[in-house]
Amino acid sequence: MIELILNDALWSALAATGFAILFNVPRRLLWGCALTGAVGHALRTVLVETVDMPLELATLFGAIAVGILAQWCARHWRVPAPVFAISGAIPMVPGLFAYSAMIAIIQSTTLAAPEEVRTLLTEGAVNMIRVALILGAIATGIVLPTLIFQREKPVV
Amino acid sequence: MPETILEKPSLPYEELADVIDLSLLTGQLLLQHGADTARIESTVHHIGTGLGCTWLDILVSPNALIITTTSGDQFRTKIRRVTRLGVNMAMIVTINDLSRRVYAGELDRFTLRKELEAAIDAKPEYNRWIVVAMVGLACGAFSQLFGGDWAVFVMTVIASGMAMFVRQELAHRFFNIYIMVTATAFVATLVAGFALMLNLSENPTIALSASVLLLVPGVPLINAAEDMIQGHALIGLVRGVIGGLISVSIALGIIIAMTLLRIEGV
Numbered sequence: 001m002i003e004l005i006l007n008d009a010l011w012s013a014l015a016a017t018g019f020a021i022l023f024n025v026p027r028r029l030l031w032g033c034a035l036t037g038a039v040g041h042a043l044r045t046v047l048v049e050t051v052d053m054p055l056e057l058a059t060l061f062g063a064i065a066v067g068i069l070a071q072w073c074a075r076h077w078r079v080p081a082p083v084f085a086i087s088g089a090i091p092m093v094p095g096l097f098a099y100s101a102m103i104a105i106i107q108s109t110t111l112a113a114p115e116e117v118r119t120l121l122t123e124g125a126v127n128m129i130r131v132a133l134i135l136g137a138i139a140t141g142i143v144l145p146t147l148i149f150q151r152e153k154p155v156v
Numbered sequence: 157m158p159e160t161i162l163e164k165p166s167l168p169y170e171e172l173a174d175v176i177d178l179s180l181l182t183g184q185l186l187l188q189h190g191a192d193t194a195r196i197e198s199t200v201h202h203i204g205t206g207l208g209c210t211w212l213d214i215l216v217s218p219n220a221l222i223i224t225t226t227s228g229d230q231f232r233t234k235i236r237r238v239t240r241l242g243v244n245m246a247m248i249v250t251i252n253d254l255s256r257r258v259y260a261g262e263l264d265r266f267t268l269r270k271e272l273e274a275a276i277d278a279k280p281e282y283n284r285w286i287v288v289a290m291v292g293l294a295c296g297a298f299s300q301l302f303g304g305d306w307a308v309f310v311m312t313v314i315a316s317g318m319a320m321f322v323r324q325e326l327a328h329r330f331f332n333i334y335i336m337v338t339a340t341a342f343v344a345t346l347v348a349g350f351a352l353m354l355n356l357s358e359n360p361t362i363a364l365s366a367s368v369l370l371l372v373p374g375v376p377l378i379n380a381a382e383d384m385i386q387g388h389a390l391i392g393l394v395r396g397v398i399g400g401l402i403s404v405s406i407a408l409g410i411i412i413a414m415t416l417l418r419i420e421g422v
Contacts (some may be wrong), residue, residue, distance in 0.1 A: 008261075011297040018294020022320075022370070023190075024281050025245040041301070057416050079249045080195065088243075093372050096302050099365030102407045107420070139381030147385065 004049065005042050012041035012091035020087035029083060032073035036088025040066035044092060056133040059092055063141020066092075071145050085142045094134040101127035166228030167208050174265055175207045175231060176225045180236045181272055183214060183221045186251060189244040190375045193388040196221075199255045205267045206258035207265050216393040241333075243375045250275045284324055291370045292317030299366035308363045311351040315367035318372075319344035323370070334405045337371050341409025349417040364410070373399040373407050 016037020020030055044062030047053040053061075070085035104124035107118045167175065183200040193216050202245075204225050215222040224233040254271055259265045262331030263271070282290075295316035296309045304312070322343045326336040344367040352360040376399040384392030414420075 008301065013302040014297035015294045015301065018290040018292075018297065019374070020245075021282050021287055021290040022294075023243045023245045023375070024247075026249055026281055029245075029249070078253075080191075080252050082192065082195075082382075083245045084377075086375055089378060090372070090374055091298070091301065092295065093369065093374065095298060096362070096365050097393055098403070099361075099368075099410075102410070104333060106407075135377060136381070139378055140385070142378065143382050143385050155231045 005046060008045045009038040009042040013038040014042055015091040016087045019090040023087060025087060029073075029077055029079060032077060033087035034035075035067045036073065036084045037091045039069055040088050041091040044072045056130065056137055059134050060137040060141045062092055063089060063138045064144055065141075067145035068144040070142065071149065079144065089138050089139050089142055089153075092134070092138055094131045097127045097131045097134070101125075101131060164210050164227070166230065169230060169232075171265075172209070172225055172227050175204060175209055176223055176232050176234050178207065178265055178268055178272070179204045179212060179214070179223050179225065180221060180234055181269075182251060182255070183216070183223065184236055184238050185247055185272070185276070187216065187221065187238045188240055189242060189247040190379065191248050192379045192382045192386075193391050194383075194386045195248075199251060202255045202259040203268070206255070206261070206263075206357070207268070216388070216391060218391050241358050244280075246278070246281050247275060250278075262399055262410045280334040288317050288320045288324070291320040295366050295369050298369050299362050302362045302366060304359060304362035304366070307357040308360065308366075311348055311356065311360070312366045315344050315347035315351065315363065316370050319367065322372055334401060335411060336394060337339060337402050337405040338409040338412075340371055341368045341406040342413045343409075344370070345413035346417065347414060349419050353417070368406055368410060371402065373402040 013034040017030055017034045020033035025033055040062040043065045044055075044058045047058035047061055048055055066085055066088040067081075070081040070083075070088060073084045074081035101124045104120045104127065108120035108124065111117050111120070179200050182203050183196055186196045188211045196216050197214055200214050200223065201212050204223070209225045209227050211226040213224045213226075219238055221236045221238060222233065222296035223236075224231055248338060251272075254263065254268060254275075258268055279312040280287075292313040296313040299308050319340045323336060323340040326339060331339075345364060348360075348363045349368040352362060357363070380392045380399060382392075383389070383395060
């Protein structure tokens with residue numbers, strides 16, 4: 001279990017750091033991005049593995065952790081929180097589901113048997129719904145801490 | 157209206173013009189490099205009022221900014237088009253810092269202009285080959301998270317690293333973003349597909365799906381959600397649509413490559 005979590009956190013940290021470099025995040029802030037990415041994704045994995053939580057809900061909690069950590073890092077380094085939140089959310093992106101949905105839908109157009117078409121379309125639709133839910137959970141989760149802890153009177 | 161209106165001296169007309177120009181430049185840089193709308197609004201407002209305006213109003217649209225600066229009984233309004241969109245977190249960090257210093261009264265408009273110009277001319281944080289290597293490794297990390305083996309990892313790193321190189325070359329030549337994304341996804345799938353044909357692994361699908369992840373429109377999609385939730389529904393919608401179009405472009409690139417290689421992808 002510990003090994004699984006460490007493994008998961010390590011690869012998530014690498015994914016978050018790689019994307020942080022793609023987004024031109026200054027060097028001194030990379031640790032924050034790696035930490036945010038590792039904790040968010042590892043928490044999601046733990047929730048799925050230990051309490052059998054559905055992936056979508058676990059993603060919401062993972063993203064909330066990303067949002068809180070991003071706020072903390074932002075305060076620590078005195079920089080905007082999205083620098084950490086966006087890089088940190090990257091490892092949770094549902095790439096595999098999006099890919100499967102696309103392949104299933106495309107293949108459904110090349111088959112003749114209605115039965116097969118129906119199976120593929122169902123598979124594609126389910127995967128697409130999962131993609132939409134996971135993306136929604138990521139976005140909501142990382143914005144929630146800001147909305148709750150930083151309710152300033154708008155300046156403009 | 158805030159009480160400060162009574163306290164602040166009126167700015168001369170020329171100075172008001174300079175302040176609005178600096179506010180537009182700041183807003184443009186933020187919009188261009190991937191800041192969310194609420195941040196653009198508050199940062200630009202702080203810069204304008206920090207430089208002596210009594211009030212500054214800003215309207216952020218997906219590809220233009222309208223700003224009005226007010227001082228005493230005078231005001232100026234200007235529009236600026238913002239066309240190139242990309243992501244540069246270093247720029248957002250720098251501007252956040254500048255805006256805080258302006259608001260604290262540590263920077264005047266001349267120094268601010270110098271600092272903004274320095275930020276525009278600043279070199280990217282990382283050498284392009286470091287970006288290629290790290291983006292390749294990041295996609296490789298994704299393949300591990302998806303449960304791939306080491307063969308898949310190596311395939312993914314090579315495919316996405318080459319795709320990243322192609323993306324840099326195309327971006328350098330100012331190609332349309334959707335063409336750039338389609339071409340990059342095509343290259344990633346082509347390279348991963350070749351590797352797949354060598355039958356090195358039992359679950360090569362993971363390499364195909366992980367190697368295009370460098371194109372994931374994370375910033376537009378997250379900003380879209382953030383803008384929507386914070387009441388900027390219009391910009392949120394536009395950013396969401398841009399993210400959707402990028403995803404469709406990725407799919408198009410993958411399909412073209414798969415058709416050429418005659419692979420099924422499952």
